Amino acid sequence: MDRAAWVSLPLSLLSFLSCNAGKPLADDRVALIKQANDIVDVVGAYVALRPVGQKFKGLCPFHDDHRPSFDVDPRYQSFRCWSCGKHGDVISFIQEHERVDFREALELLARRAGITLEKKTASPQNRGRAFMLDVMRWAADLYHRCLLEAPLANGARRYLGERGLLGDTVRRFGLGFAPGNGDWLVQHAANAGIADELLVTIGLIAARKEGTGHYDFFRDRVMFPIRDGRGQTIAFGGRILPTSPAAATTGKYINSKETPLFTKSDHLYGLDQARLPAAKAGFIAVVEGYMDVLMAHQAGIAQVVAPLGTAVNARHVQNLRRVGVPRVVLVFDADAGGQTGVDRALEVFVSQDVELAVAALPEGLDPCDLLVQQGTEAFRAVLAGAVDALEFKLNQVAAREAASGIEGRRRAADAVLGVIALAPEMAGSAGAIKQQLIVTRITQRLALKEESVWARLKELRLQARSRERKSTGPASSAPAAVPNPPAPEEKELLQVLLAEPALVRVSAAEIHPGQIQHPATRELIQGLYDLQAEGAGLAHVPAERAFEMLRARLEDSRLATLALEMRAIGLQQPDRQTWLQRIVEEFQRKHRTEPARQEIKNQLRGVANDSAALELLRRLQTAT
Secondary structure (H helix, E strand, O other): OOOOHHHHHOOOOOOOOOOOOEEEOHHHHHHHHHHHHOOOHHHHOOOOOEEEOEEEEOOOOOOHHHOEEEEOOOOEEEEEEOOOOOOEHHHHHHHHHHHHHHHHHHHHHHHHHOOOOOOOOHHHHHHHHHHHHHHHHHHHHHHHHHHOHHHHHHHHHHHHHHHOOOOOHHHOOOOEEOOOOOOHHHHHHHHOOOOOOOOOOHHHHOOOOOOOOOEEEOOOOOEEEEEOOOOOOOEEEEEOOOOOOOOOOOOOOOEEEEEEEEOOOOOOHHHHHHHHHHHHHHOEEEOOHHHHHHHHHOOOOOOEEEOOOOOOOHHHHHHHHHHHOOOOEEEEEEHOOOOHHHHHHHHHHOOOOOOEEEEEEEOOOOHHHHHHOOOOHHHHHHOOOOOEEHHHHHHHHHHHHHHHHHHHHHHHHHHHHHHHOOOOOHHHHHHHHHHHHHHHHHHHHHOOHHHHHHHHHHHHHHHHHHHHHHHHHHOOOOOOOOOOOOOOOHHHHHHHHHHHHHHHHOOOOHOHHHHHOOOHHHHHHHHHHHHHHHOOOHHHHHHHHHHHHHOOOOOHHHHHHHHHHHHHHHOOOOOHHHHHHHHHHHHHHHHHHHHHHHHHHHHHHOOOHHHHHHHHHHHHHOOO
């Protein structure tokens, strides 16, 4: 393993859980959880996979993957990205994707499979992602029942009926209502034994500025649960009732603040409902708001989602590509289509490996209005008329500058090239080809020479970079510090002990952990020594079981990946006892002889007598 790989390791293949006070979960329970969560099914909920031979391939969810470099192998229940190097099993996939630790990942998978785990006692502030998701689901159910049943939600039910939403749509998307009194949810949470600190963490309540106590973040609002791609509620959007006393002084729509569960710029409303319809339709449409999504789905056009108060960005597009959508159609209001929305769409089009198209609505209508006033076929026609983002922008500027002659064509070219110059360039040959096609299209539409367009694009890019440098200041030229890799004998010691746990007893008698300089290697070997000292009986433990026992002690999951990789190398060596003997001899030479040699060298520096120097040199040669 090279230095960079050693320093920056992916998450590991994990197969052991430590619960209350270090008491390990039975191996069969961990095995049961892994067996109940086929890796193809689990990963397939995040990434669109297609079978290739005995494996499945898709776009890696851990980096900006333009070519499918992500493999899932059902035979070994493992995944690997051949580009960024991330690899592991179903547990480590959940760890990496959900940004949780080993215990939380196992809890999430157990819940998915309907398996109950003994939970580690934790303070309300430190409960993990699985518990946060439970509380979000509790809140969504509470809001939903309030909307359907509570008399105080009469105004909300009347509002949704006036907007044309049917009961089936309301139930399918789990719409709810947050009453106007400021502590409705706070009181329900107190009755349910849910700590205020946790509700603050996930954005449902906030601390009062004056005095003590908390208040509901959402008040007098129709509630729209925001779900991830697997249908788990991670946040909410709220629409103030038009009849609310606060309607004139607060925002019409608000979303949850960013939390450990929710990053606004990553998620799209309705994606959990739109995934399968989008795969069948071959594209997904992105509209502006919640009601647009709901009305489209209600009308039978279910491949529709919406961003959450942000413009569509590269992260949105990457997530859509990973769920298997080859084409994205952005639906703009007629007045918004000529402004920043199209320019941002063009930037994404230029910088991402995606077919990004733009559809313009009739003037004065949003998708919801169009569906209500003109029906489903009118909206389908808008989607069918979408053109790619570059063509849409060219049509815009050509129409605007059509009567301005040569100068108008120059301004039109600058209007398009100026947007392209701001976009990050796609890497590799695919990026070069796309850039060539873009320039060729511009030259043909505006009747310009290709070399002139390339030259102007280069000028505009240089100008953009210059402005960026001035605004951000000079970048530091100091190289990032890279920790040293382990010494060969340290790495080999770890390999042989992980492959042959029976040799840990021998190694512990000969090599002290303090002799191991590399911190990660030292921590893993110390863990094996501790297991041996505690009477774990490693002499008769298979390598896989020893790894599981060691994993239960590791806080940093990257160490487990290191252990896994070192064990795999060690298992390739047949005579591990002889190998360990050679390693022990190397440690003895380096850690017993080296100090003596260094002492002789130090003496040599201060010797003026030739005969004394010769004697020291003879001693140095003997020590060597």
